[in-house]
Amino acid sequence: MPVITLTIDEELVSARAGQSILEACRDHEIKIPTLCHLDGLSARGGCRLCLVAVAGSPRLLPACTTAVQENMVVTTSNEKIERYRRMILELTFAERNHTCAVCVSNENCELQTLAAELGMDHVRYDYLNPDLPLDTSHERYGVDHNRCLLCLRCVRVCDEVEGAHTWDVKGRGIKSQVITDLNRPWGASESCTECGKCVEVCPTGALFTKGSAVAEMKKEASFLRRILDGREKRQWRR
Amino acid sequence: MSQVPKKLRLATVWLGGCSGCHMSFLDLDELLIELVEKVDIVYGPLVDTKKFPEEVDICLVEGAVTNVENLELARSIRSNSKLVISFGDCAVTGNVTSMRNRIPVKDLLTAVYHEAQAPIGAESLEVLPALLKKALPLHQAIKVDIYLPGCPPAPERIAAALTALLDNRPVDL
Numbered sequence: 001m002p003v004i005t006l007t008i009d010e011e012l013v014s015a016r017a018g019q020s021i022l023e024a025c026r027d028h029e030i031k032i033p034t035l036c037h038l039d040g041l042s043a044r045g046g047c048r049l050c051l052v053a054v055a056g057s058p059r060l061l062p063a064c065t066t067a068v069q070e071n072m073v074v075t076t077s078n079e080k081i082e083r084y085r086r087m088i089l090e091l092t093f094a095e096r097n098h099t100c101a102v103c104v105s106n107e108n109c110e111l112q113t114l115a116a117e118l119g120m121d122h123v124r125y126d127y128l129n130p131d132l133p134l135d136t137s138h139e140r141y142g143v144d145h146n147r148c149l150l151c152l153r154c155v156r157v158c159d160e161v162e163g164a165h166t167w168d169v170k171g172r173g174i175k176s177q178v179i180t181d182l183n184r185p186w187g188a189s190e191s192c193t194e195c196g197k198c199v200e201v202c203p204t205g206a207l208f209t210k211g212s213a214v215a216e217m218k219k220e221a222s223f224l225r226r227i228l229d230g231r232e233k234r235q236w237r238r
Numbered sequence: 239m240s241q242v243p244k245k246l247r248l249a250t251v252w253l254g255g256c257s258g259c260h261m262s263f264l265d266l267d268e269l270l271i272e273l274v275e276k277v278d279i280v281y282g283p284l285v286d287t288k289k290f291p292e293e294v295d296i297c298l299v300e301g302a303v304t305n306v307e308n309l310e311l312a313r314s315i316r317s318n319s320k321l322v323i324s325f326g327d328c329a330v331t332g333n334v335t336s337m338r339n340r341i342p343v344k345d346l347l348t349a350v351y352h353e354a355q356a357p358i359g360a361e362s363l364e365v366l367p368a369l370l371k372k373a374l375p376l377h378q379a380i381k382v383d384i385y386l387p388g389c390p391p392a393p394e395r396i397a398a399a400l401t402a403l404l405d406n407r408p409v410d411l
Binding site: 093 | 331340382389
């Protein structure tokens, strides 16, 4: 695969053609915050946290869906980018009801961790406080739309890895909501294999194992790399 | 004779919260003794003062701004305090107090004071301060200088913030 050269944060680095800026950065241990991205799933560019500046582009671009190019000049962090990232987190918190104190994923939440890491200590926007339901019709799992940030990892893992495509999205814009089957209760879903991959990859407390109390829901998405390596590279390891 | 350094004036306030943050403050244990050597606690739930005092240096504010009384007190805090700290998740985000925000105030009061089987009935509505349409995080009512998150903030975190402030260092949580 042809190797190309580009500049990231004033360092000359090499990357493989076809890689995204995010992949190139991770190969060189340059940290970019991400939320909707998960190693093993297709890139979506939905959360916008990985926004970077590319010389010549009038606007910031998501590192996960922008391919590297020869002689590209990328800046992964500056005052403006940091400000935008904090703003994105604030808007995410304002959009639904992320009441950390009573959430199953409190202290084990990717959204909460990112807020702490990026120094987002309060939300300047008005909270929308939408009236959203919980679906606990499934025997083992539940979905709390109050905590969902529409990263769509559940949709992607169910479609791309499990092959069931139980999850999808209804509505548009701010009214979007993840659904099971054709908007039937999860418990009534005929396509769901109950594998639980969606729960493990969910970054917040939106998908949870029933019976978890506050701060008890710990998730582990690393299984994904393991099963994909087995499937794609025939590499089996624990 | 060396002059005794002037003690800082510390106030703590309990708005729309459960007082858990104050409990965590009391969990500072021995540090409380060191603290009172450096500060005068001039206002708080356990201080017998009705009116918010003047010239407060540091004010810890627990709870969301959920009724007109909270709002009035919050404004008084701002105009009389040098440094206002949002103390705990209810002050920082609205947290549990703001979980009522999706319900219209009228329906809320009807459900709690008219329809519920509770020892406190509709008669109490005459003395209760009017609820705001939405419970607000403190910074949406007044300017806030420092945010101290947690439900409640762990005593260690409170101690870190207070000792930094007393030593004139920036608060980094």
